Structure formats: structure tokens, C-alpha cells
Amino acid sequence: MESIIDALVQLVSFTNIALLILSTALGIFIGAMPGLSVNMGLALLFPVTFKVGGLGGIIMLLGIYCGAIYGGSITAILLKTPGTPASAATTLDGYPMAITNGQPGRALSISTTASTFGGVFSTFCLICCAPLLAMVALQFSKPEYFALAIFGISMITSVSPGSIVKGIIGCIIGLWIATIGTDAMSGLDRFAFDSLYLKGGVSFMPILIGLFAITQVFINVEDNFGKKYEKKDFKIDNVLPSMADFSLTLPTLVRSSCIGTFIGCVPGTGGDISSWICYNQAKTWAKDKSQFGKGDPRGIAASESGNNSIVGGAFIPMLTLGIPGDGATAIILGALMVHGIQPGPMLFTNNAVDVYMIFIGMMLANIVMGAMGLSLIKLFTKVTNVPMVILLPIIVVMAMIGTYSYNNSVPDVFVMLGAGLIGYFMHKFDMGVPGVIIGIILGKLAEENFTGSLMMSDGSLSIFVTSPICFVFLLLALVSLLSPMYKPMLKSLFKS
Numbered sequence: 001m002e003s004i005i006d007a008l009v010q011l012v013s014f015t016n017i018a019l020l021i022l023s024t025a026l027g028i029f030i031g032a033m034p035g036l037s038v039n040m041g042l043a044l045l046f047p048v049t050f051k052v053g054g055l056g057g058i059i060m061l062l063g064i065y066c067g068a069i070y071g072g073s074i075t076a077i078l079l080k081t082p083g084t085p086a087s088a089a090t091t092l093d094g095y096p097m098a099i100t101n102g103q104p105g106r107a108l109s110i111s112t113t114a115s116t117f118g119g120v121f122s123t124f125c126l127i128c129c130a131p132l133l134a135m136v137a138l139q140f141s142k143p144e145y146f147a148l149a150i151f152g153i154s155m156i157t158s159v160s161p162g163s164i165v166k167g168i169i170g171c172i173i174g175l176w177i178a179t180i181g182t183d184a185m186s187g188l189d190r191f192a193f194d195s196l197y198l199k200g201g202v203s204f205m206p207i208l209i210g211l212f213a214i215t216q217v218f219i220n221v222e223d224n225f226g227k228k229y230e231k232k233d234f235k236i237d238n239v240l241p242s243m244a245d246f247s248l249t250l251p252t253l254v255r256s257s258c259i260g261t262f263i264g265c266v267p268g269t270g271g272d273i274s275s276w277i278c279y280n281q282a283k284t285w286a287k288d289k290s291q292f293g294k295g296d297p298r299g300i301a302a303s304e305s306g307n308n309s310i311v312g313g314a315f316i317p318m319l320t321l322g323i324p325g326d327g328a329t330a331i332i333l334g335a336l337m338v339h340g341i342q343p344g345p346m347l348f349t350n351n352a353v354d355v356y357m358i359f360i361g362m363m364l365a366n367i368v369m370g371a372m373g374l375s376l377i378k379l380f381t382k383v384t385n386v387p388m389v390i391l392l393p394i395i396v397v398m399a400m401i402g403t404y405s406y407n408n409s410v411p412d413v414f415v416m417l418g419a420g421l422i423g424y425f426m427h428k429f430d431m432g433v434p435g436v437i438i439g440i441i442l443g444k445l446a447e448e449n450f451t452g453s454l455m456m457s458d459g460s461l462s463i464f465v466t467s468p469i470c471f472v473f474l475l476l477a478l479v480s481l482l483s484p485m486y487k488p489m490l491k492s493l494f495k496s
Helices: 002-011 014-032 039-044 048-052 052-076 085-100 104-137 141-152 164-179 203-224 243-265 271-285 297-307 309-320 328-340 352-375 377-385 388-407 412-427 435-454 466-482 483-495
Strands: none
Touching: 002 052, 014 039, 014 052, 014 352, 039 048, 039 052, 039 203, 039 328, 048 052, 048 352, 048 388, 052 085, 052 104, 052 297, 052 309, 052 328, 052 352, 085 271, 085 297, 085 412, 104 243, 104 297, 104 309, 104 352, 104 377, 141 435, 141 466, 164 435, 203 328, 203 388, 203 412, 203 435, 243 271, 243 297, 243 309, 271 297, 271 435, 297 309, 309 328, 309 352, 328 435, 352 377, 388 412, 412 435, 466 483
């Protein structure tokens, strides 16, 4: 209880609340812009958090994360163009209700209510479940941490957007980057090539901004080259939700929030998967399915509560085990580590106040998101009229300034631009960019605990099979890596 009070005292200040409001609004803006993404917004604002400070910086990232996932529903409903992949299912009923039925305000109010409900619900689940899981994880030592890191790396099979082999190649690239620099155990240089910059290791932040922000800029330039800019105007009616709509969608909200939170706990999943599963479940449970696809409120509620509820769920393995489930949580994991907060089972013992500040910050971010969504919908629709020819140069400048200000290092800027170019070609060849980030983050953890385990056992590898927890994680990692081989067999078996 004392930790909760201390967290409230530190969190509830004019500066932190102002940062939360500002970052949530910015997140909604980013989410509402087709072509931008949650990962891009987090990567761009990552360096800004260092100027703001530890707690304020984390609060900003939480606001952007929650706001951006919701923001994608604005263009999904008004333009039939989801701002983020997580809002793709929202177009099925959101666009017909807004345009065909002439009720854009009603569609946006249902979307906002569902997003807020899903976010708050999953945060409650995070508060209840994370400490219990952390208590189990307190039994970990170096062998268990090594096995956990290997298990996290094996999740690349589900994070990879295209070929699993290409995703694994991306992860290997990340593991290689993690080895660059002076080895802490032997003191020898690895892949430094007599460069003073490389001897200190490649900084994580420039790679992160390059792979997500600059790569997306290149993709947007390619997609929008030669296209004529068209301005769109929308007439928004009443944006306050009605009791009739809330009563109709309440069972769907609860069911979809439960499904979304569970899906968020599974590394490698995301809001796009959750939204489609929740939409299909809502249609399955509905007695009258005829209105789905024609502007049914339950379709909007299912998709938006499902994709927003993954936020709290994704934080459960990230905070308790240090396993990032996707690109967004990988970025936030890196930010926490840079700010001196080490996710893992000891986090709840050593940094209890920080944990509760994250909990309270997420809850406030969802509440602020809901209040903004209902009161500023008319204003937020204006972001859809910002031309890419103006937006993209601003993003590049922000990325360069942010990267340089992190270490006051010009080489970092070149690393960021190079990572962006490499990320663009990785995207063209369907290689997993999130795999690179996971490899960089978990590579160091795996290496340090592997060498530490061998020191504990005098060089014997048997230490990794004598521990039951370690053995189970290594077995799960093997099952995960081999999943592309047996999943098609299981699908064909169930179909038959």
C-alpha cells in the first residue's frame, strides 16, 4: 500500500499529467495517419524521453502507445483506411455506419467507448496478474534467465510477418549486433575493426529509430509517389455514446476484452490478430448476424475493445519476464532499460514504486484517451488532411535530431539512416524487422547468463537440464522453433 501511495505522489503532478495528455493526443494523431504506426511513434519519441526525464519519459511512451492504437479507428471509420493494422476489422462496420448510414459521430463514439473499456479492463488484469507471475519468476537464477532469453528469441517464429526463415535471419542479425564491442568477460574486441565507436557497442536507440521510423518513411514515399493529394471533409454529428448502444454492446465489450487481454499475453501476437478474432467471435455469438458488415455497433465494439485490450496483456510478460511480444513492447522494454528500470521478476521487489507508476500511468492514459476521443473527435479528423509531402520531411528531421541528442554523436545519425535503409530492404523481402530488435535486446541477456551459468557449473552443460524451470523453457523454445513444421499438419488434421 505504501508503494502505491508513493507512486501516486510522484505521478500526480502538473508536469506529468500535462505530458500524459500531450503524448496521448500525439499518439492519436499518429494512429489516425494512414501509413504511420504505433512503432514509428514510439521510436520517434524515444529520444525525447531522455530530455524529459525518467518517469515523465515513460509516461509519454504509455500515452503514445494507448493513443495510437485507438487513433487508427478514426480513419478506419471515416476513410475505410485503417490508420494502424489493428483497426482493419473496424472498417467492416465502422465505415458503413459512418458513410452509408450517415452516422459518423455514432460510429466514433462507439469506437472510443470500446477502446477505453478494453484498455481499462486489460490494465486491471495487468495489476492483478503481473505480481503473481513475478512471484513465480523470483525462483530464477542464471540458467533460468538464459533459458528464458532463448524462449523469447524463439518467439521470432510467431512475430515474423513473412517467411519464418527470413524472420530467423533477421533475429540472427540482431544477435550479431548485440555481440559488437568489447566482451565484458574476456575484455577482447569483437567486430570492432579498430573503431573507437564500435568498441563501445552499437547503440540500441539509433537502430530502433532507423528500423521503425526511417524505414516507414521510405515505404510511404514509395507508396505515395506520384499520387495526387485530395482533401476530405466530414460532417460529425453527436459524439456522445447513447445508453442503448452501450447496453447492446456491453456483452461484446466484456467478451472481446477478455479475449484481447489473453492474446496480448502471448508473445508474437498483436492488435491486428486480436481485432479479427474478437470480431469473428462477436458475429458467432450474435443471434442476428444479418447486420454485421452493414454498420452493426457490436462489430465496431468487438474490434476496438479487442485491439486496445492487448496493451495491458502485452505488458504482463514484458514486465515480469522481460519478453517483448512485438515491436511496440520491444521499444518500451528498451526505454525502460535505458531509464534504469530492468524488467523481470526482481522488478516487483527492487522497483515496486516504478511498477505501480506504470500501472497507474496506463490507467490514466486510457482514461485520458477516452476523454479526448469523445471531446475532440471533430478536431482529430483534421489530421487526415495533412499531406505526406509535409509530414514525412518533419519525421526525418525529428528522427535525426532525436538520434543526435541521445549521445551527441554524429556516427549515431549515420547508423540510424543506415538501419532505416536496411530495414526498407528487409521489408521488401518480407524479413522480420521486429526480430532484429528482439535479437539485440535478448542477445546480451542470453550471452551474459550463459557464461554465468557455465561459471557456476565449472563448464558443465548439464546445469541447463537439471533445473526443471530451465528445461521447460528450453523445451518450449524448441517447440516454438519447430512450429512451422507441425502447424500445417495440425491444421489439416483439424480440417479433416
